Amino acid sequence: MVFGGSGLLGRSVMRALGDWTVTGTSFRRTSQRLVTVDVTSKEEVLRVLGSLRPDVVVNCVGERRPEVWANAPARAHELNVDAAWLIAGGARHVEACLLHISSDYVFDGRDPAYRTDAPRNPVNAYGRWKLLAEDAVHSACPDATVLRLPVLYGPAEYAAETNLTQIACQVSAGAEVELDDVCVRYPTHTDEAAEVCRWIAAAQLRGQCLGSVYHWSAEQGFTKHRMALMVAGRFGLSTGHIRAGEADAASGDRPLDCRLDCQELRAALGWPAHRYRMFGDEFAQVVEPWLRSACP
Numbered sequence: 001m002v003f004g005g006s007g008l009l010g011r012s013v014m015r016a017l018g019d020w021t022v023t024g025t026s027f028r029r030t031s032q033r034l035v036t037v038d039v040t041s042k043e044e045v046l047r048v049l050g051s052l053r054p055d056v057v058v059n060c061v062g063e064r065r066p067e068v069w070a071n072a073p074a075r076a077h078e079l080n081v082d083a084a085w086l087i088a089g090g091a092r093h094v095e096a097c098l099l100h101i102s103s104d105y106v107f108d109g110r111d112p113a114y115r116t117d118a119p120r121n122p123v124n125a126y127g128r129w130k131l132l133a134e135d136a137v138h139s140a141c142p143d144a145t146v147l148r149l150p151v152l153y154g155p156a157e158y159a160a161e162t163n164l165t166q167i168a169c170q171v172s173a174g175a176e177v178e179l180d181d182v183c184v185r186y187p188t189h190t191d192e193a194a195e196v197c198r199w200i201a202a203a204q205l206r207g208q209c210l211g212s213v214y215h216w217s218a219e220q221g222f223t224k225h226r227m228a229l230m231v232a233g234r235f236g237l238s239t240g241h242i243r244a245g246e247a248d249a250a251s252g253d254r255p256l257d258c259r260l261d262c263q264e265l266r267a268a269l270g271w272p273a274h275r276y277r278m279f280g281d282e283f284a285q286v287v288e289p290w291l292r293s294a295c296p
Contacts, residue, residue, distance in 0.1 A: 001025070001052060001096075003087050004060035005034055008161050009101065009152055012194035013058055017201070023052055039083040049090040056201045057091040058099045059084060059137075064126060065160065073125065080129035081136060088140035097204035098144040099197060100137045103130045104217065106148065109183070109255020116148075116213040116264065124253040138212065145200055146213045148260060153279075153286055154190030163187070167224060168287035171231045176241050181225035182249035184257045188218040189277040199269055215260035220279050224248070227283070234284050235291055 002017070004010040005024015014024050014033065025037040025048065038044045039061050049057070063079040084100060091098040105127035106120040122128045137144050153164040160166055164187060170177045196216045203210055222230070225244045232239045248254040 001049070001054035001056070002058045002060060003037070003039055003083075004062070007060055007062075008154060008156065009149075009190050009193060010060040012154055012190035013060060013197050016191070016194035016198045023054070039087060040078045042086050045083075045086045045090045046093065049094045049096070053094050054096050056097045056099065056204055057087065058101070058197055058201060059087045060101050061087070062101065062103075062130075064103075076125070077129055080126070081132045084133035085136035085140050088137040088144055091144070092141040097201070098137070098141050099200050099204070100133070100144055100146050101197075102134050102146050102148045103127065104148055104150045104186075104215075104258035104260050105255060106131045106134065107255060107258045109258045112257045112259035113261040114215070114258065115261045116211065116215055123255055127255070134213075144212070145204065145210050147197065147200065148213065148215050149193055150186040150188050150217045150258065150260065152190050152193060153187045153283065155286060156290070159290055162286075163224070164227060164283060165287060165290050167228050168231050168290045171228050171237055171239075171242065172291045174238065174241055176243070178243040178245035178247060179224040179228050180246060180248035180254075181223045181244035182246045182256065183254050184221040184223060184259070185227075186217045186219070186221050186259060187227070187279050187283075188216070189279075189282050192216075192218075192275070192277045195275070196265070196269070211264065214265045215262045216265055217260040217262055218277070218279060221257070221259060222279065230280070230283065231287055231291075235288075237291075 002010050002013050002024040005014050006026035024034045026034045037048050061083050063076040106122050107114045108121040108123050120131050134146050153162045156162050156165045159169050228242050
C-alpha cells in the first residue's frame with residue numbers, strides 16, 4: 001500500500017510496483033488503484049489498513065511547499081508528523097513492513113556529506129517536521145525503514161509540484177527573476193527513487209535485515225541559478241532576465257549543502273552505473289511540457 005500514491009513520488013512508486021498488487025491513497029482523487037483516505041484521521045488509516053491488510057506500506061505523504069509552511073503550519077505539521085505516526089502505528093497493527101520517506105532537510109547543510117548516523121540539525125520548519133516524523137515512526141513502528149531523499153523531479157501535474165518545473169516556468173516567462181546561486185541541491189529523478197523503494201520493499205518481504213535509516217541521492221549538485229541556465233541552454237532561451245543571487249542562503253532557513261552519503265545503500269543494492277539517471281540527460285523531457293504551455 002502506498003500512502004500518498006497520487007503525489008509526485010507516490011505516482012512513480014505505484015508504477016515501479018506495477019506488477020505487484022498495489023493500492024495507493026489520495027486525499028481527494030480515486031481511480032482503479034487509488035482510494036480516498038484522510039491520513040490525519042486515525043479511524044480512516046486503521047480502516048483502510050485493516051480492510052486491505054498489506055504486506056508492505058510505503059509512506060510518501062508530506063507537505064514540502066514553503067507557502068504552506070507559512071500559511072498553514074498546523075496543517076503542514078499534521079501531514080508531515082501526525083500522519084507519519086498514524087500510518088506507522090497502523091502498519092504495526094496489521095503487521096506490515098513499513099518504508100517511510102524522509103528528507104535531507106533534517107540536516108543543517110554545513111558539513112556534507114551526511115552519513116545516516118550524522119547528527120540531525122534542521123534549519124527550517126520542514127526539516128524539523130521531518131525529524132519529528134522520523135522519531136514518531138520509529139516510536140510507533142520500531143522495525144520501520146526510513147529512506148531520506150533530496151529534492152525530487154519527474155513528470156509533474158502542475159508547475160509548483162517540483163522546483164525544476166517552477167524554474168522552467170520562470171525561465172520561459174521572460175520576466176526579471178533572481179535565483180539563488182549558493183545553496184546546492186541534488187535533484188534526483190522520482191523513477192530512480194521509486195526503484196530504490198521497490199528494492200527495499202522486496203527486501204523487507206524476504207525478511208532481509210535492513211538498517212533503520214538509508215540515504216539515496218543523485219551525485220551531481222546544482223544551484224537554482226545553474227539549473228535555470230541549463231534549461232535555457234538546452235532550449236535556446238534567453239538568460240538576460242535571470243540573475244544570480246543568494247536569497248535562499250541569506251534567509252538562513254535553507255541548508256547550504258545537504259549532500260547525502262549513499263555508499264551503504266548503493267553497496268547493498270549493487271546498483272549498476274547504467275541505472276543512474278543523470279540530471280543532464282533527464283531534465284529536458286520533464287520541463288519541455290512546461291515550456292510549451294502557459295505555466296500557470
